[in-house]
Amino acid sequence: MGGLVPVYPVARGGRGAAAGSGISRRRLGGGLAALGAGPLLGLVAACGGAGEADTAPAPAAGPVTVTYLSHLGETHPEGKGYLDLLTEFNRTNQDKITVALEEGRPATPYDKMLALAAAGTPADVARIDSTRSASLFVPGATMDMEAVLKRDRDWAKQKADMFPGHLENQVWGGKLMSIASYQAVQGMVYSPKLLSRAGVPLPKQGWTWTDFKEAAQKASKPPETWGLSFAWIMHHLLSWMGTMGASYVSADKRKMTVNTPEVQETAEFVLGLIRGNLTAGMPNTELFRKGTDEAVFEQNGPFRMPTYRQNGITDFGVIHHPVHPQKKVVAGYADGSEIVVFKGPPPARQAAAGRVALYLNGPYAQAQQCIRVTMVPVSKAAANAKELQDYLKTDPQHKAFVDVAFQGRSSRFPSLPSYQKIVNETITPGVADIYAQKISVRDGLTDIQQRTQVLLDEDLKSIS
Numbered sequence: 001m002g003g004l005v006p007v008y009p010v011a012r013g014g015r016g017a018a019a020g021s022g023i024s025r026r027r028l029g030g031g032l033a034a035l036g037a038g039p040l041l042g043l044v045a046a047c048g049g050a051g052e053a054d055t056a057p058a059p060a061a062g063p064v065t066v067t068y069l070s071h072l073g074e075t076h077p078e079g080k081g082y083l084d085l086l087t088e089f090n091r092t093n094q095d096k097i098t099v100a101l102e103e104g105r106p107a108t109p110y111d112k113m114l115a116l117a118a119a120g121t122p123a124d125v126a127r128i129d130s131t132r133s134a135s136l137f138v139p140g141a142t143m144d145m146e147a148v149l150k151r152d153r154d155w156a157k158q159k160a161d162m163f164p165g166h167l168e169n170q171v172w173g174g175k176l177m178s179i180a181s182y183q184a185v186q187g188m189v190y191s192p193k194l195l196s197r198a199g200v201p202l203p204k205q206g207w208t209w210t211d212f213k214e215a216a217q218k219a220s221k222p223p224e225t226w227g228l229s230f231a232w233i234m235h236h237l238l239s240w241m242g243t244m245g246a247s248y249v250s251a252d253k254r255k256m257t258v259n260t261p262e263v264q265e266t267a268e269f270v271l272g273l274i275r276g277n278l279t280a281g282m283p284n285t286e287l288f289r290k291g292t293d294e295a296v297f298e299q300n301g302p303f304r305m306p307t308y309r310q311n312g313i314t315d316f317g318v319i320h321h322p323v324h325p326q327k328k329v330v331a332g333y334a335d336g337s338e339i340v341v342f343k344g345p346p347p348a349r350q351a352a353a354g355r356v357a358l359y360l361n362g363p364y365a366q367a368q369q370c371i372r373v374t375m376v377p378v379s380k381a382a383a384n385a386k387e388l389q390d391y392l393k394t395d396p397q398h399k400a401f402v403d404v405a406f407q408g409r410s411s412r413f414p415s416l417p418s419y420q421k422i423v424n425e426t427i428t429p430g431v432a433d434i435y436a437q438k439i440s441v442r443d444g445l446t447d448i449q450q451r452t453q454v455l456l457d458e459d460l461k462s463i464s
Contacts, residue, residue: 056147056148056150057151057347057348057349057350057351058348058351059151059348059352059355063096063098064096064098064348064352065099065100065349066098066099066124066125066345066356067099067100067103067104067123068099068101068104068127069103069104069113069126069127070082070083070104070107070108070126070127070128071107071108071109071110071126071128071129071132073104073105073106073107074106075107077306077373078369078375079104079107082360082369084372085359085360085365085369086099086356087101089359093355093359095352097352097355099125103123110132110135110136113128113136113141113342114135114141117139117140117141117142117344118141120344121344122141122344123342124342124345124356125339125340125341125353125356125357126339126340127181127337127339127360128178128338128339129335129336129338130169130170130180130335130337130412131335131415131419131423132338132419133177133178133340133415134172134415134419134459135415135417135419135420136177137172137175137177138172138417138459141342141343142177142343143341143342143343144177145177145178145179145341145357146175147175148341148350148351148353148354149354151351152355152358154358158358161379161380161381162180162379163377163378163405164409165409165410165412166183167179168251169412169414169415170338172415172417172462173463174463177338177340177415178338178339178340179339179357179361180337180339180361181337181338181360181361181378182336182337182376182377182378183335183336183376183377183378183410184303184375185301185332185333185334185404185405185410186239186300186321186332186333186334187299187300187301187319187332187404188212188298188299188318188319189288189299189317189318190296190297190317191288191296191297191317192315192316192317193315194225194293195219197219199218200218201215204319205319205320205407206323206328207319207322207323208323209269210325211322212297212322213278215227215296215297216228216273216296216297217278219296220277223280225294225295226279226284226287226294226295227273227278227295227296228273228295228296228297228298229280229286229287229288229295229298230298230299231282231285231286231300232428233282233432233435234248234413234428235333235335235413236299236333237266237431239321239332239411240269240270241262241263242321242329242331242332242333243321243323243324243329244265244327244329245327246260246262247412248413248452249414249456253416253456254456254460256422256449256456257449258427258445258448258452259442259445259446259448264441264442267431267441271434271437281435282435286298286304288300288308288313289304289313290311291308291311291312291313299321302374302401303375305398316397318397318400318401320332320403320404321404329409330404330407330409331409332410333410333411333412334376334410334412335412335413336375336376337369337375339356339357339360340357341354341357361378361379362382363379363381363382363384363385364385366378366379366385367385367387368387370382370388371387371391374398374401376401376404377402378405383402383405383406388402417462418455418459422456426448426451426455427448427452430444430445430447430451431444431448
């Protein structure tokens, strides 16, 4: 197992990857020059810091046009889904708002969004990944969404309708950095054929870690067929520990909780699967989508279903992640899509951008996007939308992922200013070393705890 290497979230089929940007050279050139002139936090002075009180922008009396950017361009299914929805919004909204979409067709990385804000030429509204809200908000590039939306007639209703955890996950220093438009809740994908061949019953609702391990032992034949395949080390572990109600970060986001008894128990369990030859660990990731019967179970999300089907893999089941034998919390790692509004534009454009954000957070747009790109809603009204419910009757595999959002809780990693350093540079390689048995579970988690707490303490200075 000494060849294990860390695998980062960006490897997830391009969901986090960005292609070239279509931003004009004049706008981008000025922005990059501004970033080069000083630290990134210099944006706070130019745009207003995360601690500055925001004033609710008043809506325009007449027509208004807002610009839209996205970290995913139109060549990505999720990026195209947004563009299609916003095209429909332009045709149907009664608020005299037009969303200019040309600069949203290519993908725009976050450093370019920050560069535009630093140059005083920000976009109005953007789609970003849920883990990146703080990387735009703390430097002062984006607005407190509560301040943007508090005058809006639809905000209170949509806010109250959202599943627990989504708003809390995006709060930093008492400010709401973004609002969600859909999520990707992970579950357990499995091969009915391999389980049946081994005489193992298919997993049922409420199945436990013990049930999973027994099934994997009976149905796997390593190295031809592994009991479990997984990717994204930090994320997969969060699904296991989420079934105990545990997380890597305290609820108030002031303490890392990496070396708690719950996390230690989880890491020991997964390490036992590796030692028991039930999983190859890393880097043998996502074996299921190869269609060669190399995995009985695979931890994955709804975003992977199109890949399975394109590869001719249609005989697969989906169920919630196996729960802890005693605590039995239904949980699965989740991230997703967020909408932000930028500081700098005139108040009328900010108010219009807020309306666009609410449209994408609304039940119609959520349901459409969930159908088009096999995602999961973030609110009850969207989940119960007739069109989505009718569609899910035709796709039980997709429905199983949606059911996880109804049944339990999303195991989320909060959007922190130092998310990339905490997750990609510290937790992921640290856990990989544990799995490679280079360090004990206790010592490895203690080391991760100490190093990530230093990073979080530094983050907290932005709101102290």
